[in-house]
Each structure stands twice: as structure tokens, then as C-alpha cells.
């Protein structure tokens with residue numbers, strides 16, 4: 001069987017693309033865990049789009065560029081923000097319901113946005129509602145096969161073309177393969193992502209020879225709810241948009257030094273909180289000013305009750321790994337440097353986010369790029385695969401190797417690629433990964449047990465991120481170096 005399109009992962013990037021592909025395409029969705037397991041389902045705040053008469057795509061463009069420290073790809077932002085309203089209107093016409101107030105679309109405010117432009121659904125369950133909307137379109141379609149609990153470990157490259165994927169159990173052939181495996185928050189112990197998102201896509205693309213870009217840029221969300229060192233989900237920036245204030249244990253405002261105060265860009269808020277915590281302070285998000293908190297933010301309310309047994313008015317918060325800004329380099333049609341291999345969603349680097357992502361631009365990026373990718377693939381021909389000549393899959397697990405535990409890999413990664421980095425620590429952590437990577441044969445992953453493959457992927461992705469962070473000697477956006485005074489702020493050039 002040769003599929004027209006193989007989609008790796010089951011988050012929104014996959015669902016949006018699959019839903020927009022023609023019915024005559026034979027599609028395989030193959031995912032590591034259950035279909036519903038993804039960062040997408042957890043997204044809270046919403047989707048950024050210009051929907052009100054006092055807003056304009058030019059403001060959204062400028063906010064994105066400014067938050068990204070002018071490191072963004074301007075053509076990519078322009079495409080994103082100009083297309084936003086059309087994509088949202090398509091969604092609404094299809095029956096997706098966004099929250100409304102007094103009959104009007106309820107538009108939320110988030111950090112570094114100059115206007116209210118965040119559409120949300122189910123209060124703070126935008127991701128869950130979007131996933132539900134697209135799952136309805138994808139599940140049960142006769143042309144779409146869904147395979148769960150089967151992580152892809154290798155991309156099949158033949159004569160420089162991607163022709164499918166290998167998993168532990170099988171291999172699948174595809175005329176077009178789309179990497180949509182999400183980010184790498186699971187490389188950190190303290191993260192907003194599901195555990196499964198450990199950056200597999202980066203390791204897969206690296207081994208296939210695809211161009212990777214900007215891996216050093218990992219966004220830390222400033223406000224993960226925590227108790228006893230354990231994260232209990234995210235406290236969306238929309239909470240600060242509705243009047244939540246960051247204070248320390250003495251009640252002193254944390255963000256007063258910045259002109260945008262609590263709504264300063266994410267990198268700045270995360271770095272400020274990190275510094276305070278390292279000095280021994282505690283940081284809380286004071287929500288006493290927000291009326292109807294449990295109604296407006298039901299998911300966060302639920303997480304608070306889970307953590308504390310009640311709804312506190314001061315939420316203890318700390319920064320945690322949240323979003324991978326770099327990834328597999330793609331063009332406007334999500335094409336990678338390898339023919340017939342595409343990347344979309346958090347695993348891809350479109351250049352939109354620059355050195356720091358503007359809140360709620362990620363879901364928008366998926367909508368815009370997903371539509372474009374589907375349109376592109378709908379126009380593509382048969383590709384260059386001929387059927388019937390592939391050997392049956394054989395896999396005897398023969399290689400045994402002792403690798404560190406997942407927690408040890410996470411600890412090492414955090415030490416090197418945390419919020420603040422320095423050359424000495426980065427090199428130490430890279431060497432730690434390298435000593436294990438030298439012991440394994442990455443071109444023969446089918447000969448390892450699943451747990452070992454998981455660790456090899458983690459070590460490889462961690463090594464690549466640490467190397468990228470070591471190479472960028474300046475501080476820029478989310479990439480903060482303590483051992484150099486160089487600041488890589490880019491100027492606005494028209």
C-alpha cells in the first residue's frame with residue numbers, strides 16, 4: 001500500500017492539513033500515543049487574528065516583529081497576519097464556535113499585543129475546541145487511516161527523496177510525508193507540554209539530512225502553576241490580559257520596571273521571574289481583580305483545584321519550557337530541504353516567530369500553513385514512487401545498550417539549555433550527550449527496543465539544541481547568554 005500523504009502526529013497541524021486534503025487522497029495519520037494526546041488539546045489563550053474595526057493586520061505584523069526581536073521572516077509574518085481573518089471566517093462558517101460577549105466576538109488581550117485580538121473558545125479551552133472541530137472532520141473518513149501508539153523513528157529516504165516512514169512494527173510508504181510531531185517541551189522536567197513531546201521530529205529530520213534552523217530558541221512560558229516543584233498546567237497570558245498581576249511574596253509588583261508591565265513580551269517576563277526565583281523570592285499571579293475567574297478560565301480553575309483543593313487568589317507561578325521556535329526549515333508551502341518531505345506546526349521553522357513568539361500566533365500559524373500545505377498537496381501529482389517492489393519489514397531486536405534514564409537526560413538538558421545559558425555549561429552538557437550517542441547506531445534504530453529509541457531521540461535532539469545554543473554567542477529574545485554582553489537585537493529596516 002502506498003499512501004498519498006503520511007502525517008506524523010495527531011495535533012492540530014495534522015488535523016487541519018488532513019481535513020483540507022481532497023477526499024481522493026489516501027491518507028495515513030500515524031501517532032505516538034492516543035489520537036487526542038497533543039499540546040494542541042491543551043492550548044488555552046486562543047488564536048490571534050485581526051477581527052475588530054479598530055485593528056489592522058499592520059499592527060498585528062508589527063507586534064509579531066517586535067516580540068520576535070526583528071529576527072522574524074517578514075514575508076512569512078505578512079502572509080500569516082493578512083490571511084488570519086479569512087481562515088477564522090472559514091472556521092466560523094464551518095460551525096466552529098468562539099466565545100461571544102453581548103452578541104459580539106469576545107476578543108481577549110495578551111502580552112505584547114497592541115490590540116484586543118485573541119479569539120477564544122470554551123473560556124480557556126480553545127485548543128480542545130479546535131481539536132474537536134477538526135477531529136470531527138477527519139475521524140471516520142474512509143480515505144483516512146489512523147494508527148495510534150506507533151511512534152515513527154526514522155524517515156525513509158531513497159535517492160534523496162522521502163518515500164515514507166519506519167516504526168518499530170512496520171514501514172509505510174507515502175508519496176508525500178508530513179512531519180507534524182510537535183515541539184520538545186518533554187526534554188525538560190518542568191514544561192507545559194505533554195511528556196510525549198520530546199522533540200522526536202528534530203532527531204528524525206536531522207538523521208534524514210533535512211536543514212534545521214534556530215534550534216536554540218526555546219520559549220519558556222512565564223507562568224506555569226506549580227506546587228512542591230510540580231507543574232499543574234499553564235496559567236494563560238490571557239489571565240494577565242484580564243487584570244491578573246505578578247507580585248512577589250511581599251506583594252511588590254514584579255513587572256513594574258517594564259513599560260508594558262504585566263503584558264510585556266513573554267521572554268522578558270519569563271527572564272524576570274526566573275531571576276527573582278533564583279534570588280530566593282516567590283512569585284504569584286494575583287487574580288483578585290478578575291471577576292468570574294472560574295467561568296472565564298475553567299481549565300485553569302480546574303488545575304488550581306487539582307493542585308490545592310480550592311481556588312486560591314494568589315497562584316504560585318514559575319517559568320517552564322513551552323514552545324520550540326526553531327525546527328525543520330520550511331518555505332511558505334511547508335516544503336523542507338528534502339523533496340517530498342514537509343514539516344508543519346511546532347516542529348517546523350517558518351520564520352514567523354523570530355526569537356520570541358507573540359502569544360496566540362502558533363494556532364494561527366497552523367491554520368494558515370495547514371490550508372496552504374493541503375492546497376499544495378492537492379495540486380501535486382503522483383510523486384516518484386512505484387508500487388510493489390519494497391521488501392517486507394523485518395526487525396529483530398538485537399542491539400543492547402545502557403543509556404541514562406529519561407529524567408537524567410532531562411536534567412542534563414535543563415542544565416545546559418535552560419532560560420540562562422553559558423558556554424561552559426553548554427559544552428559540558430553536549431559532551432555528556434555525545435558520550436552516549438557515540439555508543440549507538442542511529443542508522444539502525446529498528447534494532448533497538450522502543451524505550452531505547454526514545455532515549456536516543458532525546459539525546460540527539462538535546463545535543464542539537466545545546467550545540468545551536470552554544471554557537472549563538474549573543475543574547476537574543478528567548479536565548480539568554482550569561483557569559484557575553486552581546487545583545488543581538490535587530491533594527492527595524494522598513
Ligand SMILES: Cc1cc2nc3c(=O)[nH]c(=O)nc-3n(C[C@H](O)[C@H](O)[C@H](O)COP(=O)(O)OP(=O)(O)OC[C@H]3O[C@@H](n4cnc5c(N)ncnc54)[C@H](O)[C@@H]3O)c2cc1C
Nearest residue numbers: 009010011013032039040045046152182345346360362363
Ligand atoms: C499548555 C499549552 C497552552 C498553549 N496555548 C496556546 C494558545 O493559547 N495559543 C497558541 O497559539 N498556542 C498555544 N500553545 C502552543 C500550541 O498549542 C502548539 O504550538 C500547537 O498546538 C502545536 O501543534 P502541533 O500539531 O504542531 O503539535 P502537537 O499538538 O504537540 O502534536 C504533536 C503530535 O505528534 C505526536 N508525536 C510526537 N512524536 C511522534 C513520533 N515520533 N511519531 C508519531 N507521532 C509523534 C504527538 O504525540 C502529538 O500527537 C499552547 C501550548 C501548550 C502546551
